[in-house]
Amino acid sequence: MNIRNRVAGLLACLGVLSVSGTGAANAADAPAFPTKPVSIVVPYAAGGATDIIARLIGKRLGEVWKQPVVVVNKPGAGTVLGAGFVAKSPGDGYTLYMTTAAHTISSSLYRSLPYDPVKDFAPINLSAIVPLVLVVGPTVPAKDLPELLAYARSHPGATYASPGNGSPQHLAGALFKSKAGLELTHVPYKGDAPMLSDLMGGQVQMAFVTLSSALPHIKSGKLRAIALAHSKRSPTLPSVPTFTQAGLPFQAATWFGLFSPATMPPGLRQKINEDVTRIVAEPATRASIEDLGGDAVNEGPKEFSAFIDSESKRWAEAVKVSGAQVD
Known part of the structure; x- marks a missing residue:
């Protein structure tokens, strides 16, 4: 009886060791992220709203991940330069992309692009929406929309x-x-900057x-807000x-969202979205x-993908109406 109990106990111990060893192996197989600095590419110069939001989120991600998260500004060619760089980057999580509504406009606006705005990118998180506001300069006497239309x-x-x-x-102006x-x-x-300068100067x-961008000038009285293109x-x-x-009835806004190259594994994309x-x-x-005049949206990959689809259709209509085209 004692021998039988000892054998059973030994087998049980071996079973525990085997299970715990398998768990350790599985944990070792799951790659840790991140183990080195992460870059967030912004396709605009430093100082704009996209840059500010990317730095705001990047700073906190760095604190959570215990790794530096660096914003890399790659302005040029209407976001095409930055987007093209990200599209060709590995989908390992170390190159992320914070961009705006320009991403959904580009497929309708440009005759050809070195990347596909949908197929070459994986949406991670739609972070914020900042609406557009119609403003007038000092030479326009209108105080509301009916007066401006007149x-x-x-x-x-x-x-x-x-x-x-x-x-x-x-494009919002063309639709209006x-x-x-x-x-x-x-x-x-x-x-x-030059647009606002001439607007406030009456040119x-x-x-x-x-x-x-408009808020400080509206509050100072240099610009007059007519209506908000928002819900x-x-x-x-x-x-x-x-x-x-x-x-x-009319809506137009710019938004700020985080993407990765399309090759990023779904599990890693979900982890980054959760953070x-x-x-x-x-x-x-x-x-x-x-404080930037925006709404924190905070939608994940599935919702963000659906949003991009609807935005692409909305801006395609605006591009058609405007007649804008870039070779």
């Missing part, structure tokens, strides 16, 4: 500015012009501007109605996004 109809050829051909701001039946002249600039009459009012500008509330989701949900992160 002004534009009595001044055919009135100008609307944008930070560049094919930008979300340009089409939906309202206006004769407006588009004046493209090379970036927000151009109106523009769609990201709320984050709801912004708490930072509670007195400014949405276009729908003002009588012209980013926790960070965007933090009160301090949400407050920082709201």
Whole structure:
């Protein structure tokens, strides 16, 4: 009896050792991430909203991952330079990509691209949306949308500015012009700064501007906000109605989302999304996004993919209406 019990006990111990050894082997087989610095590529110059949000999330990811997360600015060719670099990078998690609505515009805007905006990228997290606001400069007397429409109809050829051909701001203006039946002249600039300078100086009459860029100038009284191209009012500008509330159903916004190269394994993509989701949900992160005039969205790969599909269709219509095309 004693011998039988000892044998059973020995077999049980061996079984435990075997199971624990298998578990250790499986843990060893699962690669740790990250084990070295991670880069977040931003296809714009430092200082803009995309750069600010990438650095905000990257700083917290570095603290969570115990590895440096470095923002790499690769501006040029309307985000094509940065996107092309990421599309050709390994999908090992060490090269991520924070971009905007320009990503869903590019397939309709450019005759040819060195990458496919959908097939070559894997959506990870839709972090924030910043709506566009229609503003007028000091030479336009309109205080609300009906007054602006009346002004534009009595001044055919009135100008609307944008930070560049094919930008979300340009395409929002083209859609507004089409939906309202206006004769407006588009004046493209090379970036927000010169556009805003001329708008406040009265050289151009109106523009769609990201709320984050327009907010300080609206609050100082140098620009007048007419309507928000969003589904709801912004708490930072509670007195400014949405276009729908003002009588012209219309939405246009830019968004900020994190991507990886398409070759990233689904498990790693989900892990990164979970970490980013926790960070965007933090009160301090949400407050920082709201200070930019944005909404913290925090949607994962499945929801973000569906959002990209709908955005691609929305901006394809805008590109067609605008007639914009880049070779």
